[in-house]
Amino acid sequence: MSVRTRFAPSPTGYLHVGGARTALFSWLYARKHGGSFILRIEDTDQERSTAESVNAILEGMTWLGLEYDEGPLYQTDRFARYDEVIQKLLEEGKAYYCYCSKDKLEIMRAKQMARKEKPRYDGCCRNGVDSPPEGVSPVVRFKTPKNGSVVIDDRVRGQVVFQNSELDDLVIARSDGTPTYNLTVVVDDLDMGLTHIIRGDDHLNNTPRQINIMKALGVVDIPSYAHVPMILGDDGKRLSKRHGAVGVMQYRDDGYLPEALLNYLVRLGWSHGDQEIFSLDELIELFDDKDINNSASTFNTSKLLWLNQHYIMNSAPEHIAHHLSWHMGQLGIDPSQGPSLVDVVLATRERSKTLVEMAQGSLFFYKDFEEFDVKAAKKNLKAAIQKPLMALRDQLEALELWKGEAIYNAVIETAKSFEIKMGKLAQPLRVAITGNSMSPPIDITAELIGKERVLKRIDFALKYIQNRMDKN
Numbered sequence: 001m002s003v004r005t006r007f008a009p010s011p012t013g014y015l016h017v018g019g020a021r022t023a024l025f026s027w028l029y030a031r032k033h034g035g036s037f038i039l040r041i042e043d044t045d046q047e048r049s050t051a052e053s054v055n056a057i058l059e060g061m062t063w064l065g066l067e068y069d070e071g072p073l074y075q076t077d078r079f080a081r082y083d084e085v086i087q088k089l090l091e092e093g094k095a096y097y098c099y100c101s102k103d104k105l106e107i108m109r110a111k112q113m114a115r116k117e118k119p120r121y122d123g124c125c126r127n128g129v130d131s132p133p134e135g136v137s138p139v140v141r142f143k144t145p146k147n148g149s150v151v152i153d154d155r156v157r158g159q160v161v162f163q164n165s166e167l168d169d170l171v172i173a174r175s176d177g178t179p180t181y182n183l184t185v186v187v188d189d190l191d192m193g194l195t196h197i198i199r200g201d202d203h204l205n206n207t208p209r210q211i212n213i214m215k216a217l218g219v220v221d222i223p224s225y226a227h228v229p230m231i232l233g234d235d236g237k238r239l240s241k242r243h244g245a246v247g248v249m250q251y252r253d254d255g256y257l258p259e260a261l262l263n264y265l266v267r268l269g270w271s272h273g274d275q276e277i278f279s280l281d282e283l284i285e286l287f288d289d290k291d292i293n294n295s296a297s298t299f300n301t302s303k304l305l306w307l308n309q310h311y312i313m314n315s316a317p318e319h320i321a322h323h324l325s326w327h328m329g330q331l332g333i334d335p336s337q338g339p340s341l342v343d344v345v346l347a348t349r350e351r352s353k354t355l356v357e358m359a360q361g362s363l364f365f366y367k368d369f370e371e372f373d374v375k376a377a378k379k380n381l382k383a384a385i386q387k388p389l390m391a392l393r394d395q396l397e398a399l400e401l402w403k404g405e406a407i408y409n410a411v412i413e414t415a416k417s418f419e420i421k422m423g424k425l426a427q428p429l430r431v432a433i434t435g436n437s438m439s440p441p442i443d444i445t446a447e448l449i450g451k452e453r454v455l456k457r458i459d460f461a462l463k464y465i466q467n468r469m470d471k472n
C-alpha cells in the first residue's frame with residue numbers, strides 16, 4: 001500500500017512554525033516512502049476561516065518548498081459528502097438526533113460538576129425521543145460504544161489506550177446541519193486514502209473519537225497515527241505570538257532562508273545522532289517519525305540564526321542571490337541597476353547573518369547615499385586626506401580596466417607617493433564611496449560599485465571635506 005500523508009491546517013491565521021513543522025514531518029514521511037503528500041484546507045468554520053489566511057498558508061508552503069501532490073482540497077467543497085455520511089450513520093442507528101437544549105445541557109453539566117463527576121452528555125436522546133419538541137432543530141450525535149476501549153499504537157508516543165466509557169456521544173452535525181471537526185476529518189482521511197497521520201498532540205484526545213467513527217463506518221484499515229509534541233518558547237510556555245515571530249513568512253521577512261528554517265524545524269523534536277545540518281535529500285533518506293522525541297521542544301532563535309548563517313555561507317551564491325533579490329526589492333532597489341547580485345553575495349556573505357543584514361549592507365552598491373555616517377566622516381574625511389584623495393581620484397579615472405587588482409594598485413601607489421600607510425587612504429576611500437566605515441575589502445567594493453559611481457562619490461566626499469575646511 002503506498003503511503004499517503006496530509007497537512008490539514010484550519011485557515012484561521014498565518015502558517016505558524018508549529019504547523020510548518022507538522023507539514024514538514026508529513027512531507028518528509030511521504031517523500032521517504034515514495035508516497036503522496038496532500039494539502040487539505042479545513043475551512044468549515046466559516047466564521048473564523050479567511051481567504052487571506054488560506055493565501056498565507058499556500059504562500060508559506062511554497063516558500064518552504066513543501067510541494068503537495070494533491071490539493072489544496074477545501075472542506076467547504078465537500079458538505080454534500082459529509083451530509084451523506086451523517087445520513088448513513090443515522091440510518092444505520094449509529095448516530096441519533098439530540099433535542100436537548102443548551103439550558104438543559106448546562107444544568108446537566110452543573111449537576112455533574114457538583115457531584116464531582118466528569119461533565120459529559122448523559123445520553124438522554126440516545127434511545128430515541130418519543131415526541132420531539134416542536135420548533136427545535138436537533139444536533140446529530142454519534143453513538144459512542146459504551147464498552148471496550150480504543151488502542152492507539154502511536155508512532156511517537158507508543159501505545160495509548162482510551163476507555164470508551166470515558167468518551168461521550170459527540171456532536172457530529174450542528175443544529176444548522178453543518179458537520180463538526182471530528183466528522184469531517186474522518187470522512188476526509190478515509191476518502192483521501194490516508195495511511196499515516198502526523199499531527200500535533202493537541203489532537204490526541206480526538207483520535208479515539210475519530211477511530212470509533214471510522215469503525216462505525218466499517219473501516220478495517222485504520223490509518224496509523226503519530227502525535228507530535230508541541231513547541232515551547234524559551235520561557236517554557238507554548239510558543240505563541242508573545243515569543244516574537246511565529247508566522248513562517250515573518251522569518252522570510254526577517255532574512256532567513258527557507259532551508260535554514262526547515263533544517264531548524266526538523267531538529268525541533270527529531271534527531272539523528274548529534275548531526276545538526278541536513279540537506280533535504282539527506283532528510284528524506286534519514287527521516288523516520290519513530291525518531292521524533294516524545295517530549296516538547298524549545299524554540300531557540302540563536303540556533304536558527306546560526307543555521308541561517310551556515311546556509312548563507314555554504315549555499316550556491318545564485319541561490320542566495322535569488323532570495324536577496326526579493327529583499328532588495330523590499331528596500332526599493334532594482335538590482336538590475338548595479339552589480340550582479342551573485343557578486344554582491346560573494347562579497348558580503350561572510351559578514352551577514354541574515355538576508356536583511358545583507359540587503360541593508362549592500363544598498364550602497366545600487367543607490368547613492370545623501371549623507372555620510374557622521375562618526376565615520378568625522379574621523380576619516382579630514383583636510384589632511386584631501387590631496388591624497390584627489391590624486392587617487394585621478395588615478396582611478398585613468399584606469400582602463402575597472403578591476404579589483406588595478407584599483408588596489410592605485411590605492412597603494414597613491415598612498416606611497418604621499419608617504420602614508422595604505423590603510424590611511426583606503427579607509428577614507430571606503431567612507432567616501434560607501435558612506436560608512438564597514439564594507440567588504442575596498443578593491444572588491446570599489447569594483448562592484450562601478451567606476452562612474454565611485455568617481456562621483458569621491459567628488460561628493462571632496463566637497464564635504466572642502467566645506468568642512470571652509471567652516472574652520
Ligand code: GLU
Nearest residue numbers: 008009010042185199203
Ligand atoms: N485542522 C486541524 C488544525 O489545524 C488539524 C486537524 C488534523 O490534523 O487532524 O489544528
